[in-house]
Amino acid sequence: MNLGFGLYAHILNHENLLFAKQVGATHIVAHTPYSDTRRAGDYDAIWTYDELCSLRKLINDDGLELEAIENFLPVFWSDVLLDGPRKQKQMENLKTLIRDVGRAGIPIFGYNFSLAAVWGRVQGPWARGGAETVAYLDPEQPPIPLGWVWGSVVDPNAPQGFLPPLSAEELWQRFEYFLREIIPVAEEAGVTMALHPDDPPLPTLRGSARLVYQPALYQKVFDLVPSARNQAELCLGTVAEMTEGDVYEAVENYAGQGKIAYIHFRNVRGKVPRYYEVFLDEGDTDMIRILRILHKVNYAGVLIPDHTPSMQCAAPWHAGMAFAMGYMRAALRMIREE
Numbered sequence: 001m002n003l004g005f006g007l008y009a010h011i012l013n014h015e016n017l018l019f020a021k022q023v024g025a026t027h028i029v030a031h032t033p034y035s036d037t038r039r040a041g042d043y044d045a046i047w048t049y050d051e052l053c054s055l056r057k058l059i060n061d062d063g064l065e066l067e068a069i070e071n072f073l074p075v076f077w078s079d080v081l082l083d084g085p086r087k088q089k090q091m092e093n094l095k096t097l098i099r100d101v102g103r104a105g106i107p108i109f110g111y112n113f114s115l116a117a118v119w120g121r122v123q124g125p126w127a128r129g130g131a132e133t134v135a136y137l138d139p140e141q142p143p144i145p146l147g148w149v150w151g152s153v154v155d156p157n158a159p160q161g162f163l164p165p166l167s168a169e170e171l172w173q174r175f176e177y178f179l180r181e182i183i184p185v186a187e188e189a190g191v192t193m194a195l196h197p198d199d200p201p202l203p204t205l206r207g208s209a210r211l212v213y214q215p216a217l218y219q220k221v222f223d224l225v226p227s228a229r230n231q232a233e234l235c236l237g238t239v240a241e242m243t244e245g246d247v248y249e250a251v252e253n254y255a256g257q258g259k260i261a262y263i264h265f266r267n268v269r270g271k272v273p274r275y276y277e278v279f280l281d282e283g284d285t286d287m288i289r290i291l292r293i294l295h296k297v298n299y300a301g302v303l304i305p306d307h308t309p310s311m312q313c314a315a316p317w318h319a320g321m322a323f324a325m326g327y328m329r330a331a332l333r334m335i336r337e338e
């Protein structure tokens with residue numbers, strides 16, 4: 001088990017890589033790197049091999065490993081998600097990208113197969129001591145505008161109107177097409193595809209069905225296209241927000257099967273349709289118990305803190321992340337010595 005740290009494009013720089021190293025990370029998850037260089041309407045956009053190599057070099061130069069890239073940009077695969085006319089072309093682009101990810105020596109690609117995305121969260125002082133955090137409080141769900149996917153405009157010329165409702169059956173068909181196309185390429189490239197669960201984990205959001213909104217649905221994903229390269233990007237916070245099953249059982253089951261590529265380590269209070277993201281040691285999940293389970297089944301992957309509440313100081317985000325990393329690092333040492 002290794003400690004990692006996730007960085008988004010706009011904060012993925014030398015200074016924050018040193019910060020990650022200082023708080024004890026050995027591995028980096030790069031969240032949508034180079035997102036600023038791609039625009040809506042550019043349907044042939046894809047990250048290049050050279051960009052992937054320079055990303056890896058930036059991270060290696062600071063003595064860290066690049067464990068995973070997380071998330072395709074919506075514009076890369078909008079029609080794969082929407083079953084639109086550019087679907088096959090975009091699928092070919094994704095295959096090129098995954099081949100290049102492997103060639104650049106990056107072992108994991110994390111993704112969300114979702115139209116509605118992470119949506120509807122609001123911010124407020126709901127963590128310990130009034131720390132700023134996010135919550136999902138059962139909001140009204142407007143339909144998704146045409147030309148949008150994953151919370152972004154992918155087609156600026158789309159007509160007015162809204163996406164029609166998307167059934168679970170149709171969503172699973174689209175997902176199966178994607179998996180059957182990408183997994184053989186991932187196998188050849190030596191890249192593990194890692195699916196994040198749907199956050200918030202509701203059966204439908206904004207009229208669109210959700211894929212993994214209960215823990216048991218991950219098994220359906222693994223059985224759909226059985227492969228060592230078809231795995232989970234297990235987000236503990238999202239699993240804890242689910243109404244069925246139990247987060248400890250899910251971790252033991254899926255880590256035991258060798259199906260967890262990496263872990264988002266996050267705690268929450270409550271479940272859908274109302275929950276609050278909180279500090280690691282104040283939510284409903286006993287995070288130390290999770291680490292004991294992972295240790296018991298010899299989980300060898302990376303854990304990264306997910307989002308955390310911000311703290312009252314001059315560097316609210318850094319302080320929140322440093323608190324999470326310190327907590328995780330101490331807990332891991334304790335468990336290893338038990």
Ligand SMILES: [Mn+2]
Nearest residue numbers: 235238264306
């Ligand atoms: Mn997550």
